[in-house]
Amino acid sequence: MIKTLIKRLWLVPVVLIAWELITKAVESPYFPPPTVIVSRMYEMWFSGPLILTDEAVDNFLPSIVRLIGSWGVAVAVGVALGVAIGRAAWLADYIDPLVEFARAVPPPVMFSVFLVLFTMGTQLQVATIVFGIVWPILLNSIDGARNVDRLQIETATVFGVPASLRLFRIILPAASPKIFAGLRLSVSLALILMIVSELKGSTDGIGYLLTIASANSDMPALWGGVVVLGVLGYVFNTLFLMVERPMLTWHRGARRTA
Amino acid sequence: MTAASTLTRGGRSPLARARVGKLVRHAIGVAVFLLVWELVSRTGLFKWLPPASTCLARVVGLAFDPEYLEDLSSTLLAAVIGLPLAVLLAVPVGLLLGTLPVVEEMTRAIVEFLRPIPSVALIPLALFIFQPEINAKVALIVYAASWPILINTLYGVRDVDPLATETLRSFSFGSAAVVWRVSLPSAAPFIFTGIRLAASISLILAISVEYVVGGSGGIGAFLIEASTGLGDQAMIDVIAVLLWSGVIGLVVNTLLLRAERRLFKWRNA
Numbered sequence: 001m002i003k004t005l006i007k008r009l010w011l012v013p014v015v016l017i018a019w020e021l022i023t024k025a026v027e028s029p030y031f032p033p034p035t036v037i038v039s040r041m042y043e044m045w046f047s048g049p050l051i052l053t054d055e056a057v058d059n060f061l062p063s064i065v066r067l068i069g070s071w072g073v074a075v076a077v078g079v080a081l082g083v084a085i086g087r088a089a090w091l092a093d094y095i096d097p098l099v100e101f102a103r104a105v106p107p108p109v110m111f112s113v114f115l116v117l118f119t120m121g122t123q124l125q126v127a128t129i130v131f132g133i134v135w136p137i138l139l140n141s142i143d144g145a146r147n148v149d150r151l152q153i154e155t156a157t158v159f160g161v162p163a164s165l166r167l168f169r170i171i172l173p174a175a176s177p178k179i180f181a182g183l184r185l186s187v188s189l190a191l192i193l194m195i196v197s198e199l200k201g202s203t204d205g206i207g208y209l210l211t212i213a214s215a216n217s218d219m220p221a222l223w224g225g226v227v228v229l230g231v232l233g234y235v236f237n238t239l240f241l242m243v244e245r246p247m248l249t250w251h252r253g254a255r256r257t258a
Numbered sequence: 259m260t261a262a263s264t265l266t267r268g269g270r271s272p273l274a275r276a277r278v279g280k281l282v283r284h285a286i287g288v289a290v291f292l293l294v295w296e297l298v299s300r301t302g303l304f305k306w307l308p309p310a311s312t313c314l315a316r317v318v319g320l321a322f323d324p325e326y327l328e329d330l331s332s333t334l335l336a337a338v339i340g341l342p343l344a345v346l347l348a349v350p351v352g353l354l355l356g357t358l359p360v361v362e363e364m365t366r367a368i369v370e371f372l373r374p375i376p377s378v379a380l381i382p383l384a385l386f387i388f389q390p391e392i393n394a395k396v397a398l399i400v401y402a403a404s405w406p407i408l409i410n411t412l413y414g415v416r417d418v419d420p421l422a423t424e425t426l427r428s429f430s431f432g433s434a435a436v437v438w439r440v441s442l443p444s445a446a447p448f449i450f451t452g453i454r455l456a457a458s459i460s461l462i463l464a465i466s467v468e469y470v471v472g473g474s475g476g477i478g479a480f481l482i483e484a485s486t487g488l489g490d491q492a493m494i495d496v497i498a499v500l501l502w503s504g505v506i507g508l509v510v511n512t513l514l515l516r517a518e519r520r521l522f523k524w525r526n527a
Binding site for chain 1: 279280283284285287288290291306322362364365366367368369371372374376377378379380381382383385386387398458461462463465466469470472474477482484485492493496497499500503504505507508512
């Protein structure tokens with residue numbers, strides 16, 4: 001156990017030490033040594049009374065709340081609408097080009113539309129994230145709901161299974177692998193849009209901290225912000241996989257026996 | 259291919275008729291959308307939304323706006339430089355990691371630490387380190403676009419039929435020859451999918467950098483400047499650029515998908 005851990009992780013301390021030594025030797029202002037970055041992070045964000053400082057609470061929390069809230073809205077809207085559209089077969093040809101088009105718009109462009117509407121603040125961030133990430137979720141949900149095995153649905157109809165039960169027991173489970181593929185994309189996209197919308201047009205958030213650090217040419221703080229965002233990305237991806245895995249286990253099992 | 263073309267040449271085959279019907283329904287869908295947009299705006303239901311006709315006229319207008327065209331080409335140029343560099347960087351690394359499991363295991367922890375870092379978080383740093391701005395843009399595109407290509411190459415190489423590599427080995431081909439003749443060709447479809455993903459990522463990065471820098475070129479800068487416009491003009495400009503960017507995204511994606519299908523037809527057959 002420990003042996004495999006060492007085997008897997010030994011390069012990490014080696015890289016960190018090499019990074020420390022090289023940056024100390026070179027003394028480039030743009031590449032502070034990792035120890036400097038960590039101590040700056042501690043001083044700015046983790047030296048408060050309850051570990052976190054006021055600056056950390058005032059900026060990390062709004063970012064995370066906006067991220068989770070917007071993601072939740074996009075998932076609810078995207079999946080509900082997607083499954084409805086996917087089940088209405090006649091609608092497909094009318095709506096497909098519109099959804100494909102919306103999906104092809106580079107998500108950061110959406111930001112500028114809301115910049116005109118809201119100029120600043122939470123609405124701007126939430127709208128940017130929701131309208132940026134809803135398309136892959138919608139597209140995948142449509143695709144998943146459209147390709148449910150017809151025999152299963154017809155069997156259920158013949159046996160008089162009510163529509164709500166059909167939705168939760170047949171359609172949603174059958175569509176879930178596709179839906180989760182869309183959700184996985186949306187997690188990292190949401191983080192990207194959170195940062196973009198905070199770099200511009202925000203007065204708080206982690207992206208805003210980056211803007212301040214950049215205005216002060218505070219390199220250790222900039223690197224620190226990248227570390228925090230990296231950890232956030234890692235945590236969200238891991239949480240997502242933890243939810244996804246048990247939800248899709250049956251699917252992999254079913255594929256194997258088939 | 260030949261069967262399909264003889265079918266469509268008649269023009270009355272069921273296949274062709276179905277295709278025409280589909281196109282008609284596509285057109286109806288788009289037309290209804292535009293009509294609703296026009297009505298919703300004209301009746302004042304959404305005061306902030308300029309009518310579809312005004313926005314579409316501006317879309318056409320932008321095609322003759324030298325300032326916009328310059329910004330557009332600046333954005334696309336960064337992507338056109340960055341994407342091939344990412345391919346040149348990520349494909350060899352992916353082949354290396356894919357063929358040498360020892361190296362892959364060694365570096366996995368590093369990769370797992372770096373990959374979740376959202377690339378846009380690096381924008382302010384990159385703007386300090388790489389001067390002028392175009393270099394920062396290209397560097398960020400190379401970094402961000404490399405990930406999907408690297409990961410897909412890695413998966414593609416792992417997916418290679420071991421029988422093929424072992425056969426070549428037993429005919430005493432060297433490792434380089436095995437990679438060149440078996441691993442790379444059979445991983446190619448995966449690599450191409452990675453490149454298609456990377457293409458949209460490179461546009462995301464380019465526009466985000468231009469937002470942050472502002473005022474120095476690119477559609478991102480154009481959008482920021484347009485968003486400060488007076489009255490309805492700001493929204494008209496921004497929506498017109500949004501429509502442009504959607505068309506560009508659609509064209510790039512369709513071309514790459516077509517190329518993918520044509521190049522790797524042998525695989526689906």
